[in-house]
Every structure is written in C-alpha cells, then in structure tokens.
Amino acid sequence: MTTPANRLQATYLIETPLDPAQVAEVMAGEQSCGTFTRVQGETDELRERARATVEHIEELPAASAPSLPNAWLERQGRGGPWRRARVRLSFPTANIGANLPTLAATVSGNLYDLGEVTGLRLEALQLPARYRARFERPAQGIAGTRARTGVAHGALVGTIIKPNVGFSAQQTAELVAQLCAAGVDFIKDDEVCADPEHAPLALRVPAVMAAVHAHQERTGKHVMVA
Incomplete structure (x- = not known):
C-alpha cells in the first residue's frame, strides 16, 4: 500500500453494535474538522481540505459480548451482535505539521472516548516519506x-x-x-x-x-x- 505524499493513514480495530461504516465516519470527523454535529464555519471547502476520510473497512467476525462496558450504549438499550471491523482512515498531514504530540492526539486522542464503540485499538500507522523528512533525524x-x-x-x-x-x-x-x-x-x-x-x-x-x-x-x- 502506497501512502499519498500529503496524507497519513491509520488502521484501527473497532468493535460496535452499530454499523461499522457509520462509526468510521464518526471517527474521521472527530479527529479532523468535525464534531458530533456540523457546526457553523465547517464549509464544504474546509471539509474537502481538512477532513479525514474513510479509506477501507473490512468487517470481521462478530463477538458474543462487548470487550468493554459502555454506559452510553447501555442507556440507549443497544445490545449485540458486537460487530468488529478493521478500519483505515486517511488524515491530511497539513492538519498536523511536524509535531509528534499533535500526531498522537490526531490518530488516537478522543477516539478512545467514543460512545459508539465497545473497543478500539490503533493497529498501524503509515507516514509518507515527505512527512517523515520534516522531523529532525538522530544527531549521531x-x-x-x-x-x-x-x-x-x-x-x-x-x-x-x-x-x-x-x-x-x-x-x-x-x-x-x-x-x-x-x-x-x-x-x-x-x-x-x-x-x-x-x-x-x-x-x-x-x-x-x-x-x-x-x-x-x-x-x-x-x-x-x-
């Protein structure tokens, strides 16, 4: 898989009683220019430029029980099956810059608090060579x-x-x-x-x-x- 020069890609394993495609879109919005609802100023032009996108979804065998309890889903009466999927998201590197804390907050951060999931794990991260080259290399x-x-x-x-x-x-x-x-x-x-x-x-x-x-x-x- 080739990573575009101006985007990084992150692959996640998720578990949810909801449609994994819906959850993937929530993940992409939450970690880029969106939030739980579209807000004033989030124009189509801004979304085109700054929003993360869902690149791929691979549904996996469902689980018989949730990996972690989720009070938000319980209050809504949501039960199984607990669908699992491997999701790949793509983020514009322009959102992040040469900043490792911001990179970590972008590809993880609030994702671990999402009410839509009962499990989420960052499995892989692909960084384009042009982006890696922006960081200082080891001195020796x-x-x-x-x-x-x-x-x-x-x-x-x-x-x-x-x-x-x-x-x-x-x-x-x-x-x-x-x-x-x-x-x-x-x-x-x-x-x-x-x-x-x-x-x-x-x-x-x-x-x-x-x-x-x-x-x-x-x-x-x-x-x-x-």
Whole structure:
C-alpha cells in the first residue's frame, strides 16, 4: 500500500453494535474538522481540505459480548451482535505539521472516548516519506554512536539512571562516574527525569559531563550520555 505524499493513514480495530461504516465516519470527523454535529464555519471547502476520510473497512467476525462496558450504549438499550471491523482512515498531514504530540492526539486522542464503540485499538500507522523528512533525524545515528564510543564492532552496552528521580545533580554525577568506571558505553536519564526541582538540567548536565570528561581523561574512553 502506497501512502499519498500529503496524507497519513491509520488502521484501527473497532468493535460496535452499530454499523461499522457509520462509526468510521464518526471517527474521521472527530479527529479532523468535525464534531458530533456540523457546526457553523465547517464549509464544504474546509471539509474537502481538512477532513479525514474513510479509506477501507473490512468487517470481521462478530463477538458474543462487548470487550468493554459502555454506559452510553447501555442507556440507549443497544445490545449485540458486537460487530468488529478493521478500519483505515486517511488524515491530511497539513492538519498536523511536524509535531509528534499533535500526531498522537490526531490518530488516537478522543477516539478512545467514543460512545459508539465497545473497543478500539490503533493497529498501524503509515507516514509518507515527505512527512517523515520534516522531523529532525538522530544527531549521531548508529555509525556516529560507534565512532563516539570507540566500539566499532559487537554490542554496545548502556544503562539507565536509577532511581528514576530523586537524586541531586551531584548524586547523579557520582553514579555516572561509577557507571563509567564499570565500562558502559552510554548512559541515559530515565524518561520521567526531565528538569526536576531537585536536579535541574542547568546543574545536572555540567555535573554529569564533568564526570564523563574526567573518565575520558583517565582512560581515553568517551561515554555517551542522553
């Protein structure tokens, strides 16, 4: 399947007591220029330019019971069969721009709150090459990482700072010094440690890099840090 240069495609598995085609249209509208009703300003021209579209629907065997409870459907007295389908939607990349949080909110976001479904899962995402090229690439890449660490062949060994959070900048630097001495090739902060009050980046980066540079002066080994 070829993805158009100006659109991305997302494939979902849905479960619903309603017509899957109807639900797919709700999904497309909800995650682009529409909402539960057509509003003033949502012109035909705007919809043509900015609305997501339903590209494909593949109905699958129905389920005997809903995967998740749904109070909205229960209040309407809607029961089974619980129809399942694989749905592919297409979104204009112009709606999103080079912004990963907006991309995530577009292809998932409110979809998981839809009253029309008793189950929904994002299965696949196809991004056109022109859109991917708008994002910054890794500064080093595989070859650059091997060159910086001096490990031309074989496994690169890395580790993550633990405890995840709570260390001061100096405590973090002391642990980094121990890890460098242990022979690792790269070290990274835990993903929940960004710029905490107890170890702000303005203090943590110089403290950690002082330990890394001291190790390099002693041994010639450069350890990468993220």
